Amino acid sequence: MAHTAKLDSKPNNSLWANRSTQSVSSHTFSDSYDVAIIGGGFSGLWSAYHLKKLNPKLSIVIFEARHCGFGASGRNGGWVSSDYPVYRSTLEKRYGVDRTSALFQSLTNAINELGTVAQSIAPQANFVKSGTVLFARNLAQERRLKASEDDLHVWKKPDELRGMINVSQLRGGLFNSECATINPMGLVDGLVNHLRSIGVTICEGVFASRVEGGVLANSAMVSASIVIQATEVFGDPARDFIPLYSLMIATEPLSEDLWREIGVESRFTFAEGSHLINYAQRTADNRIAIGGRGATYPYGSRLVPAKEMTDYVHAHLRELVQQWFPALQRITFSHAWGGAVAITRDWEPYVQFDASSGFGRLGGYAGDGVTMSFLASKILANLITGRSEPITQLHFVNRKIRKWEPEPLRYIAVNSLVKMSGVADKEEAKTSRPSLVSRIIAPLILR
Numbered sequence: 001m002a003h004t005a006k007l008d009s010k011p012n013n014s015l016w017a018n019r020s021t022q023s024v025s026s027h028t029f030s031d032s033y034d035v036a037i038i039g040g041g042f043s044g045l046w047s048a049y050h051l052k053k054l055n056p057k058l059s060i061v062i063f064e065a066r067h068c069g070f071g072a073s074g075r076n077g078g079w080v081s082s083d084y085p086v087y088r089s090t091l092e093k094r095y096g097v098d099r100t101s102a103l104f105q106s107l108t109n110a111i112n113e114l115g116t117v118a119q120s121i122a123p124q125a126n127f128v129k130s131g132t133v134l135f136a137r138n139l140a141q142e143r144r145l146k147a148s149e150d151d152l153h154v155w156k157k158p159d160e161l162r163g164m165i166n167v168s169q170l171r172g173g174l175f176n177s178e179c180a181t182i183n184p185m186g187l188v189d190g191l192v193n194h195l196r197s198i199g200v201t202i203c204e205g206v207f208a209s210r211v212e213g214g215v216l217a218n219s220a221m222v223s224a225s226i227v228i229q230a231t232e233v234f235g236d237p238a239r240d241f242i243p244l245y246s247l248m249i250a251t252e253p254l255s256e257d258l259w260r261e262i263g264v265e266s267r268f269t270f271a272e273g274s275h276l277i278n279y280a281q282r283t284a285d286n287r288i289a290i291g292g293r294g295a296t297y298p299y300g301s302r303l304v305p306a307k308e309m310t311d312y313v314h315a316h317l318r319e320l321v322q323q324w325f326p327a328l329q330r331i332t333f334s335h336a337w338g339g340a341v342a343i344t345r346d347w348e349p350y351v352q353f354d355a356s357s358g359f360g361r362l363g364g365y366a367g368d369g370v371t372m373s374f375l376a377s378k379i380l381a382n383l384i385t386g387r388s389e390p391i392t393q394l395h396f397v398n399r400k401i402r403k404w405e406p407e408p409l410r411y412i413a414v415n416s417l418v419k420m421s422g423v424a425d426k427e428e429a430k431t432s433r434p435s436l437v438s439r440i441i442a443p444l445i446l447r
């Protein structure tokens with residue numbers, strides 16, 4: 001009996017989606033595997049990749065309810081970054097300097113490893129490692145960014161930076177060389193083809209759930225001694241995480257003349273140091289793809305597909321591009337889309353494996369999941385195969401997840417914070433002083 005998969009998200013209509021990625025390949029599957037993975041995003045695909053590297057004999061199946069890359073993995077901003085959702089200073093207070101350094105070193109290693117794999121199995125991902133620029137456009141942003149300078153983030157004065165990116169009202173910014181950019185769906189496609197070529201069974205259009213002894217896949221029992229839940233925001237939140245929507249737009253391909261005016265020649269990623277998160281890249285076909293937050297949190301942590309197309313967020317992103325680069329007043333915006341990310345109460349990811357039940361899960365990347373899903377799945381593969389490595393000692397491995405507050409408190413608090421971030425940015429743009437609102441909200445966010 002077939003179970004029809006229903007996931008609460010609109011089809012992947014992002015810039016990266018293409019016809020071949022939208023079609024679902026039908027594949028038959030056996031009734032028994034060593035490892036069954038639920039979810040065909042980066043977490044599921046990289047888990048299979050790392051497990052096969054550590055033990056090529058393992059039989060592995062991936063069940064994906066829609067098509068691989070249907071979720072955030074096929075719709076994101078393509079930043080392969082060393083960013084972590086919690087500030088370094090907060091981490092140092094929580095876990096100490098050495099454990100924090102170990103985390104950032106692991107993220108940097110992960111970018112380089114991911115790049116080597118991508119260049120070999122997914123040239124269509126157009127992996128380019130040119131760093132990232134976080135720029136300031138008012139005095140408050142300038143002070144905040146200067147204060148967060150560290151060994152990864154180097155402050156550049158306006159004159160130095162203008163040669164790299166010609167943003168209006170530029171007051172300088174932080175350059176971090178540890179960031180790359182990709183076409184994320186290109187990476188998904190390359191990974192899928194590679195995994196199939198080394199014997200991993202990937203079944204799309206198959207909704208799966210974990211049961212005793214394995215998984216139910218479209219109502220068929222498949223036994224597996226190891227089950228990995230790699231469904232990120234689509235899993236049962238159970239107050240372990242909340243969904244927040246991140247939205248994106250893309251311009252048409254821009255002319256050589258416009259790019260001469262803007263800069264970004266080496267295709268580093270870029271963003272403004274505002275409170276409301278934003279992130280942009282110059283695509284391989286010379287568009288600007290930019291994303292940002294601002295959509296409200298849905299009551300009860302339910303996924304609400306309409307939020308992927310929140311008009312005022314898309315409009316704000318279009319305005320932002322034209323404020324940054326006044327030469328772009330007459331261009332056309334070709335795409336608008338969105339997706340949800342999973343955020344834990346302390347903004348940290350989780351990787352958990354229980355050897356006695358054979359159950360593993362990973363996620364909670366809070367919008368910094370491209371590099372982290374590679375690292376988290378490598379950690380999980382090591383835990384499953386019983387290896388102790390420096391990365392399996394990172395502070396978030398097998399940690400207890402702190403619960404979010406119950407509703408309606410959660411709804412009121414999260415949406416107040418979303419609103420206040422926007423207010424804080426307006427306040428700083430107007431007064432050029434660090435926002436009072438942001439000083440109130442900072443401790444509440446636990447970052």
Ligand SMILES: Cc1cc2nc3c(=O)[nH]c(=O)nc-3n(C[C@H](O)[C@H](O)[C@H](O)COP(=O)(O)OP(=O)(O)OC[C@H]3O[C@@H](n4cnc5c(N)ncnc54)[C@H](O)[C@@H]3O)c2cc1C
Pocket residue numbers: 007038039040041042043044063064065066067068069070071072073074075076077078079080081206207208209230231232233234235246247248279291338339340341362363365366367368369370371372373
């Ligand atoms: C708009 C946007 C922009 C972003 N930009 C960036 C960025 O620039 N850099 C960055 O680092 N991170 C970014 N992120 C976050 C990053 O994309 C995610 O953290 C990462 O892709 C999560 O990968 P995943 O495999 O864990 O989850 P997903 O990609 O969501 O994969 C989960 C998969 O599980 C499938 N599934 C769910 N339930 C079932 C079931 N029961 N049975 C079978 N299959 C199931 C879903 O269909 C889905 O394909 C962004 C996210 C969004 C939404």
